[in-house]
Amino acid sequence: MSELVPIPQPRGLPLIGNLGEFTTSPMADLVRLADIYGPIYRVQLGSKSIILVGSNALINEICNEKRFHKSLKTVLGIVREGVHDGLFTAYDDEPNWGKAHRILTPAFGPLSIRGMFGDMHDIATQMCMKFARHGPHNPIHVAEDFTRLALDTLALCAMDFRFNSYYREDMHPFVAAMGGFLTECGNRQRRPAFAPNFLFRAANDQFAADIATMKQTADEVVDSRKKNPSDRKDLLSAMLSGVDPQTGEKLSDENITNQLITFLIAGHETTSGMLSFTFYLLLKHPAEYQKVQEEVDRVLGRDAITVDHLNKFPYIAAVLRESLRLRSTIGAFSVEANDDTVLGGKYLIRKGDVVSALLCKAHLDPVVYGEDANEFKPERMTDDNFARLNEEFPNCWKPFGNGKRGCIGRPFAWQEAILAMAMLFQNFNFTMHDPNYQLQIKETLTLKPDNFEMRASLRHGMTATELEQTLAGKAPTQDQTSIKKPKAEAKAQLNTGKPLSVYYGSNSGTCEALAQRLATDAPTHGFNATTIGPLDEAKQNLSQDHPVIIVTASYEGQPPSNAAHFVNWMESLKGNEMDKVSYAVFGCGHRDWTQTFHRIPKLVDSTLEKLGGDRIVPMGTADAASSDMFSDFETWEDETLWPALKEKYGTGDTSDVTGVQALTVEVTTPRKATLRQDVEEALVVSTKTLTSSGPPKKHIEIQLPTGMPYKAGDYLAILPMNPQATVARVFRRFQLTWDAALKIHSNRPTTLPINTPVSARDVLGAYVELSQPATKRNILALAEATDDKSIVQELEKLAGDDYQDNIVSKRVSVLELLEKYPSIAFPISSYLAMLPPMRVRQ
Numbered sequence: 091m092s093e094l095v096p097i098p099q100p101r102g103l104p105l106i107g108n109l110g111e112f113t114t115s116p117m118a119d120l121v122r123l124a125d126i127y128g129p130i131y132r133v134q135l136g137s138k139s140i141i142l143v144g145s146n147a148l149i150n151e152i153c154n155e156k157r158f159h160k161s162l163k164t165v166l167g168i169v170r171e172g173v174h175d176g177l178f179t180a181y182d183d184e185p186n187w188g189k190a191h192r193i194l195t196p197a198f199g200p201l202s203i204r205g206m207f208g209d210m211h212d213i214a215t216q217m218c219m220k221f222a223r224h225g226p227h228n229p230i231h232v233a234e235d236f237t238r239l240a241l242d243t244l245a246l247c248a249m250d251f252r253f254n255s256y257y258r259e260d261m262h263p264f265v266a267a268m269g270g271f272l273t274e275c276g277n278r279q280r281r282p283a284f285a286p287n288f289l290f291r292a293a294n295d296q297f298a299a300d301i302a303t304m305k306q307t308a309d310e311v312v313d314s315r316k317k318n319p320s321d322r323k324d325l326l327s328a329m330l331s332g333v334d335p336q337t338g339e340k341l342s343d344e345n346i347t348n349q350l351i352t353f354l355i356a357g358h359e360t361t362s363g364m365l366s367f368t369f370y371l372l373l374k375h376p377a378e379y380q381k382v383q384e385e386v387d388r389v390l391g392r393d394a395i396t397v398d399h400l401n402k403f404p405y406i407a408a409v410l411r412e413s414l415r416l417r418s419t420i421g422a423f424s425v426e427a428n429d430d431t432v433l434g435g436k437y438l439i440r441k442g443d444v445v446s447a448l449l450c451k452a453h454l455d456p457v458v459y460g461e462d463a464n465e466f467k468p469e470r471m472t473d474d475n476f477a478r479l480n481e482e483f484p485n486c487w488k489p490f491g492n493g494k495r496g497c498i499g500r501p502f503a504w505q506e507a508i509l510a511m512a513m514l515f516q517n518f519n520f521t522m523h524d525p526n527y528q529l530q531i532k533e534t535l536t537l538k539p540d541n542f543e544m545r546a547s548l549r550h551g552m553t554a555t556e557l558e559q560t561l562a563g564k565a566p567t568q569d570q571t572s573i574k575k576p577k578a579e580a581k582a583q584l585n586t587g588k589p590l591s592v593y594y595g596s597n598s599g600t601c602e603a604l605a606q607r608l609a610t611d612a613p614t615h616g617f618n619a620t621t622i623g624p625l626d627e628a629k630q631n632l633s634q635d636h637p638v639i640i641v642t643a644s645y646e647g648q649p650p651s652n653a654a655h656f657v658n659w660m661e662s663l664k665g666n667e668m669d670k671v672s673y674a675v676f677g678c679g680h681r682d683w684t685q686t687f688h689r690i691p692k693l694v695d696s697t698l699e700k701l702g703g704d705r706i707v708p709m710g711t712a713d714a715a716s717s718d719m720f721s722d723f724e725t726w727e728d729e730t731l732w733p734a735l736k737e738k739y740g741t742g743d744t745s746d747v748t749g750v751q752a753l754t755v756e757v758t759t760p761r762k763a764t765l766r767q768d769v770e771e772a773l774v775v776s777t778k779t780l781t782s783s784g785p786p787k788k789h790i791e792i793q794l795p796t797g798m799p800y801k802a803g804d805y806l807a808i809l810p811m812n813p814q815a816t817v818a819r820v821f822r823r824f825q826l827t828w829d830a831a832l833k834i835h836s837n838r839p840t841t842l843p844i845n846t847p848v849s850a851r852d853v854l855g856a857y858v859e860l861s862q863p864a865t866k867r868n869i870l871a872l873a874e875a876t877d878d879k880s881i882v883q884e885l886e887k888l889a890g891d892d893y894q895d896n897i898v899s900k901r902v903s904v905l906e907l908l909e910k911y912p913s914i915a916f917p918i919s920s921y922l923a924m925l926p927p928m929r930v931r932q
């Protein structure tokens with residue numbers, strides 16, 4: 091044996107030792123110290139001394155259960171004050187640990203876990219339905235919603251108890267009490283032993299109150315089972331009636347309470363953290379995200395998931411392992427030496443010394459994981475590679491702890507996580523709510539991403555109701571080839587014509603509306619927009635056999651939130667990946683953002699070309715500051731895009747070049763309001779005009795709907811209504827009765843409500859922009875509708891060279907022209923077809 095050397099230690103202060111090194115993020119502090127002091131170091135926390143090890147070689151030694159056993163001399167000793175001899179915080183040699191371990195382990199056997207599939211699916215369905223019903227623009231607070239999933243799943247599967255967290259705005263009081271309890275445990279760990287107790291009276295009272303709340307929840311669970319006896323073979327019945335095969339004893343009532351709280355704590359914080367980090371990592375790594383989705387589509391298609399599917403997701407398993415490696419939700423576990431021993435051949439450890447396995451550091455050990463250990467690479471964790479790693483470097487991956495004190499709930503967490511991921515990826519596309527989000531970590535004994543929000547949009551053009559049926563296994567099974575078709579495509583199937591994909595990057599709806607306009611116009615030019623969707627849907631999915639048109643905006647130089655994934659992915663490519671892609675880009679921007687004017691459309695346009703793409707026409711642009719964007723877009727469409735497409739693909743025009751024959755409209759009388767999606771009603775509490783002259787500036791107070799968060803710096807978008815007076819003018823012009831309803835039929839994709847009678851007031855008030863300046867195409871359509879030569883001449887003049895001065899500057903709408911020329915017999919169907927859809931304003 092080589093000579094013993096002292097264990098490095100940061101210089102400390104008398105009495106408090108190294109407490110000064112610690113902030114409210116102790117795990118980050120420990121990693122920082124490991125970077126300074128190396129794979130083994132000691133910290134003195136008041137009177138307690140802890141040795142930290144952060145390399146695989148040293149952790150491998152402390153995982154030897156002949157030399158070390160689980161320690162409670164760390165923060166777990168404080169947690170024990172709340173949950174006593176529950177499994178997690180019981181001493182190794184405490185009889186109650188062995189008894190509970192033997193009684194409860196069978197409840198986590200493979201068959202029992204398999205039997206929990208139905209209940210796990212039930213809660214995961216609630217989560218999916220919440221995401222679907224809140225719509226694609228709603229920010230999902232990731233850690234909170236996965237906490238709901240994990241808490242409710244555990245309680246339902248293990249105890250047949252429903253917290254119903256997805257049906258309440260706030261979290262169940264147990265969650266707050268548990269959070270407070272664990273945080274206070276951490277604070278006490280960092281509190282010097284000599285600090286007088288009276289200084290912490292409020293914290294101490296809260297600590298006691300939190301423990302009482304957790305106990306009360308556990309009692310509720312037990313009472314509920316006692317009132318509704320059941321023959322379920324779950325964890326709770328094992329606790330209540332299981333008999334220890336070794337001693338013939340049952341668990342005491344007190345111990346059952348401790349176990350229940352333990353399971354509720356241990357079983358949900360961790361799983362929720364694992365899923366939250368996994369989504370963060372996947373959203374930051376588009377290629378890996380894509381592989382997960384491909385695996386899910388390959389295995390499930392559109393079929394409802396069953397228990398037999400669960401072992402068919404090796405890539406998801408690899409992703410979860412890699413996520414737990416990089417971001418273990420329990421950052422360290424602790425053992426103590428059975429006898430004096432030597433670590434690493436040179437560090438003396440005394441009997442009873444506490445040694446903590448610093449997973450946050452050891453999981454990045456380059457000896458095991460190579461120089462790219464800090465990177466997210468699920469491939470290194472596929473079944474074969476994982477087995478090889480563990481064989482070559484025993485104990486190199488320890489997120490579930492060690493040996494007999496390792497996690498009893500591991501198979502439970504695994505099945506729950508795989509099920510949730512498969513269901514989510516099968517049915518949703520996810521994007522970061524804030525594409526610029528940088529990972530922040532919240533520490534409460536476990537680790538979780540803080541303030542991390544994402545958005546979920548339904549795939550395959552599904553509605554929430556269709557999702558509900560799909561998840562219940564009621565939807566007709568479709569073949570695998572239909573997987574990527576959004577609903578717009580199904581509608582567009584009515585048309586013949588060459589296929590065309592249209593994608594938009596849009597936050598407030600302008601580019602989306604323009605994309606919609608393009609799709610509506612396509613049949614007129616011999617094309618059929620088979621795909622219309624957010625740009626992120628085009629990631630790794632750009633068509634190679636038909637043209638792709640992209641309409642996108644920029645926000646502070648960044649992509650709109652439904653395009654960030656696409657842009658990330660595109661920028662990560664290096665070769666000739668687009669050599670079979672033909673594309674055209676139209677960019678919307680605002681010149682006030684001088685440095686980043688049209689940055690994203692330009693970036694998309696030039697990058698696709700660099701990657702070998704075939705640019706069909708030069709990029710078109712519109713500036714929200716100066717002109718009417720619809721008019722600019724239509725001009726680009728009519729004068730640049732369609733002629734080039736027609737030449738390249740050999741298509742011809744139909745007779746309806748202005749597109750006004752696209753709709754047929756039946757006017758009926760019953761009134762029926764149609765709910766709009768994706769907007770929530772808020773209450774304007776007060777408005778005040780702050781200016782006495784010049785353009786009015788207003789102070790407006792808005793009461794947001796419950797559950798809709800707002801923090802300083804967030805944008806507020808408003809979906810306006812047309813003024814009633816303007817709507818009334820349309821009623822007069824088209825001689826609609828006050829209660830007229832419109833039943834709209836369309837042979838093209840449209841944003842109007844179709845095939846159902848909707849009040850004309852709603853359609854005209856809420857679905858279309860009535861006051862936009864008439865586009866050149868609109869004016870020519872009016873001219874086509876009249877035989878009066880003088881009117882035709884006047885209209886052609888308006889659409890001619892002076893169009894900008896006569897129409898755009900004066901903001902002359904189609905309605906005004908129709909009023910000016912009452913003799914033009916223009917049907918309401920043609921009028922609606924030419925109006926742009928209503929857009930939100932920021």
Ligand code: HEM
Nearest residue numbers: 177178356357360361364423489490491495497498499503
């Ligand atoms: C990704 C999810 C999970 C992770 C990362 C995790 C991690 C861990 C770790 C590291 C330990 C050992 C702690 C130590 O040595 O001090 C542990 C123990 C434990 N875990 Fe988990 N856990 C997870 C999920 C669950 C679930 C779902 C349950 C319950 C259903 C659960 C129940 C327990 C219990 C009761 C113990 C104590 C076992 C004993 O000492 O006998 N865990 N877990």
Ligand SMILES: Cc1cc2nc3c(=O)[nH]c(=O)nc-3n(C[C@H](O)[C@H](O)[C@H](O)COP(=O)(O)O)c2cc1C
Nearest residue numbers: 596597598599600601643646647679680683687688
């Ligand atoms: C907060 C904010 C930031 C913006 N940043 C940019 C920018 O960096 N570059 C740019 O050209 N336009 C910028 N714009 C203008 C928008 O891109 C423009 O209004 C566009 O039409 C919006 O399209 P959308 O409605 O489809 O989201 C910004 C607008 C807002 C409200």
